[in-house]
Amino acid sequence: MPNTIAFTLYDLSGNLSADNEFRDSQVRTAYFIQAVRQEPVATKITRMTDWIAAPDHEPWCTWLYFSSGTAMQGWIKFGSQSPTPMGDHLRPLAPTSSTRCYTGLDGREYMWRHASRRLECYDNQERLLAVYEYLLDDVYFAKLDIKWGAEPLVTEIVTTLLLNRHAIRRSS
Structure with missing residues (x-):
């Protein structure tokens, strides 16, 4: 079933620097984003254990450790893996491109393309994996x-x- 929606997560506030949640259509919290420290910023992304069953290899938690300066300075840590530099993990496709690429935990390449009020995630074969639409005229800030x-x-x-x-x- 290519390009059909498996499920939607709703971004409650869109807040990047304070507590936020992504909830599913049954109003269950799927992910909780928590600012653990403000200077320098450290953010914890937790997949709730009582949300739908997760594959064994999927990390239940991610840490983002931001350094002062640009957005891609700092470290990212998936689950129990060693931290990697953010700039190595998520990188621009080209110096002036808004498309950013990353290597997944499975070793495959993925990319995010930015358009007006929308971000789209693709695999290396151009299959659409996820769409994030923000600044919605809705009770939620965005949906994924x-x-x-x-x-x-x-x-x-x-x-x-x-x-x-x-x-x-x-960059704005």
Whole structure:
């Protein structure tokens, strides 16, 4: 079922520097984003254990450790893996491009493309995996549609989405 929605997560506030939640259509919290420290900024992204069953390899938690300066200075840590530099993990496709690429935990390449009020995540074969639409005229700030087949990547999608949003904010 390519390009059909497996599920939607709703971004309650769009806030990047304070507590925020992504909830599913049944109003269950799927991810909780928590600012653990303000200077320098440290953010914890937690996949709730009672939310839908997760594949064994999917990390339940990600840490973002921001350094002062640009958005991609700092470290990212998925689950129990060693931290890696943000700039190595999420990088621009070209020096002036708003498209950012990353290597997933599975070793495959993925990319986020930015358009007006929308971010789209693709795999290296140009299959659409997720769409984030923000500044909605709705009770929620944004929604994240996860496509069929992308379910095992949700934690990585949410994490790299937040990194992209930080980069967009810093470049504005």
